[in-house]
Amino acid sequence: MTRRAALAGGAAVLAAPALAQPGWPDRPIRLIVPFGAGGAIDTLSRTVAARFPDHANGQSLVVENRPGAGGAIAGAFTAQQRPDGLTLMMADVGANCIAKEMNPGLGYDPMTAFAPIIHLVSLPGALIAHPDVPYRSAAEIIAAAKERPEGFTFSSAGNGNGSHLFMELFLKRAGIRMVHVPYRSGAEMVTALVRGDAQFGFPTVSSALNMVRDGRARAVAVSWPDGTPLLPGIPPLAAELPGFNCSVWHGIVAPAGMERGMVLRINEVFGKxxxxxxxxxxxxxxxxxxxxxxxxxxxxxxxxxxxxxxxxIISEGNIRSQ
Structure with missing residues (x-):
């Protein structure tokens, strides 16, 4: 896959026609972000917010960070707002897909509490290893783990984080086990792997890239079936485990109950x-x-x-929020 192909997704975006609500927005809109400033989802939100006035009657998109509980704090807040188009959320898998599985006592159901608007972006993950780990392919890791059940460790950015789920899916598909060592953030996770406190990890490619390029970690495989041009020569896990395909994703959602015309208008703006x-x-x-x-x-x-x-995966592993 070429770099040009990786960028081609933008040209292929489908935007719904403006069937109603052409006056939206007529005032600033707030975008609830489920994690703190400086992270990947915050960076994406601010990239989108910078272009929002160009397609939204000159109105601004105000990023409002509400971190905590793996995104559930932001999810619960957004779910309680009026579906009037004034409050939107930058969605992710935690707050808007699996929060109920992670926390059965959660006060909202992610599968019914939101109106999906548009899928904005997908990010690939990379299976990485400490440089001292002698196994250089997914097949070698799987074979070694079958010989030494629970003899290997992997770090993650926390229970239910993408870096945790990706690895759990890999372990399940491969029929192997490893000891999970959760940390509080992606930075702590990769630091632990570089130190040698864990042997493996499954962060996003962007989180792993600098470590891989300077030799502090070794990329073994990527989560997308067609790989990524930023890690040339690194095979997809699908080459060893057919059908393996997962991504970190983000998009725009609104509180449930939004009028159809409003949904289409917001989709049009973010599609542009x-x-x-x-x-x-x-x-x-x-x-x-x-x-x-x-x-x-x-x-x-x-x-x-x-x-x-x-x-x-969450049910079988009895995975719960930290």
């Missing part, structure tokens, strides 16, 4: 932003990601499929 070449370039450069786009129905179907992937 997603189709901007400079946005696709920024997302690729900063996060190794691809713009996605599409209709509200596309995004709703995607979230349902992702829930079907992760819900049994």
């Amino acid at each position: 932003i997603a189709a901007m070449p400079e946005v696709a370039e920024a997302v690729f450069r900063q996060q190794a990601g691809r713009m996605v786009g599409g209709s509200p129905e596309n995004f709703a179907d995607f979230i349902r499929r992702d829930h079907e992937t992760w819900a049994p």
